[in-house]
Amino acid sequence: MLSAISYDSGIISSVITFPAFKGFVNNPGNYDSLSGAVVSTFTGGCFFGAAGAGWVNDKFGRRLTVQLGALIALWGCAMQSGANNFACMLIGRIVAGFAIGILSMTVPLYNTEIAPAKHRGFVVGLTQQMIGIGFIVANWVGYGCQFLQGNKQWRLPLGLQLAPAFLLLVGAQFMPRSPRWLLEQGRDNEARAVVRKLHGSSPEQQEAADLEFAEMRETIAAEKVVRSRSLSDLWATRGMLRRTLVAVGVQVFGQFSGINVINYFGPSMYRALGLSAGQSLLVQGIYGAVGPITNFFFITLILDTVGRKKPLMFGAGSFIVTYSVLTAIVACFPPDQSTNLAAQRAGIAMIFMTSIFFSLSFGPVSWVLASEVFPTRTRSIGTSVATCANWAFNVLFSQVSNLAINNISWRYYLVFICLNAIDFVIIAFFFPETKGKSLEQMAEVFGDEIDAHDVLDTGAKEKLEHHEPDVEKS
Incomplete structure (x- = not known):
């Protein structure tokens, strides 16, 4: 699913360097600004897609939302590859971005809700793994297409976006629904069947599945008593405000790493270091393979062992060093x-x-x-807000980075040194550790004033304990 997202995002870094695309834009005096617009309109569409996806996920479920995103992506990608003028290209980028915004919010939400606590880091971490694979494909397709002639130099790589979008539209039909969403809809039998399927068929696995299902059902039933589906729920209590700040913060801090500046404008950065256009695309292709290989070993062997907080602190500290060295090199x-x-x-x-x-x-x-930090009653809207924050800063950096690299050179990297220094301090003092906690146990981590289980009075609890799952709804 995420390969479709990252191919759409990654291929543009090569396309905007192609002579044929520059000829299509046909405005050499203002090309840096227009190429930034090609990137930022896409990420702007992502922002609005992520903003609307929370409501769609709650109303229609995770699987149908993924399929909706794939369908819209087909429309936007077709507009880009068949564009007969620059305005049509920009509209296609906005539409495709809207689709990717939906998917970027829904996919990690879905993975979080189907993954067991002890493997959740690995399962949700596959989000970044698939993004990396998509960037690998995009970078090498871009490298190969530079040797084509005419408009097919950029139409072909943009047209290839249709393939993963179509596969996602069809393949999503075979995914199980989120058991937590099913429970919210009162479809208990379906939810129990999904949980059992996800755990396995042995007697021990089925017993574990039933225990998880019982905790899941009790918590969600309690949360439904106090549910309002209002955006203000995200800061209604001290615990909820902390959850929201952590979720938004970690997404924004990821943008402060500057990684998308490299993904979008890597060839421009390499040319700023003195490489030719062809060499820049080749290096970008090699660069694209480094992250996914590292990510695979990290999520497989380390993430669910060391937790969340320590890697974030390590990352922020490391970026201070790498950008400091890069700044010194380009300046000297x-x-x-x-x-x-x-x-x-x-x-x-x-x-x-x-x-x-x-x-x-x-x-x-x-x-x-x-x-993972939000309770079920606000998980969709909370993840939506956090993802919107990610895309908002993505828009900012994608709009200004190419101009900044070309005009102020090494001074632009000072911004990332300062931002990551701030990130390090905030993460060290304010971020909690959530490793190994079930989604229903996050109330303890964030010190919620009212545990969802306490909402149920004694009679309601007794009724819930003897409750038989509802008849499966169609």
Whole structure:
């Protein structure tokens, strides 16, 4: 699912460097601004898609929302690849971005709700893994398409976006529904069947499934008593406000890593280090493979062991170092005045190290933490708000980064040094550790004033304990 998201996001970094695309835009004097608009209109669409996805998820469920996102993506991608003028291209980018906003919010939400607590870091961390794979494909497709002639140089890579969107539309039909969403709809039998299917068929696994289902059902039944579905629920209590700030914070801090500046404008950054256009695309292709490899080993072997907080602190501290070195290299060896190959290699190494450190920290952890901290009654809307914050800063950086790299060079990297220093302090003092906690146990972590279980009076609890699941609804 996430490969479709990241291919759409990643292919544009190559497309905006193609001579044929520059000819299509046909405004050389203002190309830096227009190429930034191509990127930022997409991310702006993502913001609004993520904003509306919370309501759609609560109303129609996670699976149908994924399919809706895939359908809209097909529309937007077709507009881009078949655009006959620049305005049509921008509209296609907005529509496709709207779809990706829906998916970027729904996929980690869905994965969070179907994953067992002890493996949730790995399962939700696969979000970043698939994003990385999509970027790999996008980078190498972009590298290969530079050798084509005419408008097919950019129409072909944009048209290939249709393939993952179509596969997602069809494949989503075979995914199980979220058991927590089913319980909210009163479809208890279906929810129990999904939980049992996810756990396995052995007697021990079925027993564990029934225990998890019982806790899940009791908690959700209690939460429904106090549910209002209002945006103000996200800051109604001290515990909820802390959840919201953590979820929004981790998504925004992920943007402060500058990783999407590299993903979108990597070739521009490499050219600023003195590489040719062809060399920049080649290095970007190699760069794209580094993060996913690192991410795979991290989510497989480390994330569910060390938790969430320590990797985030490690990431913020590491970015301070890599951007400091990169700033010093570009400042001391300006690419238009120096041909120092060692400096070029060191600068590229810092960009690669940033990708590695991102994959060991904010890459997987931001998706896990932002979706796991909320109770069921606000998980959709809370994840939606956090994802909107992510895309809002993505819009900001995608609009200004190309202009900043070309106009103020190394001074732009000072912004990321300062931002990550602030991130480190906030994470160290205010972020909790959520490793190994079930979604129903997050109330203890965040010190909620009223535990959802306490909402049920004694009679309601007794009724719930003897409650037989409702007849399956169609």
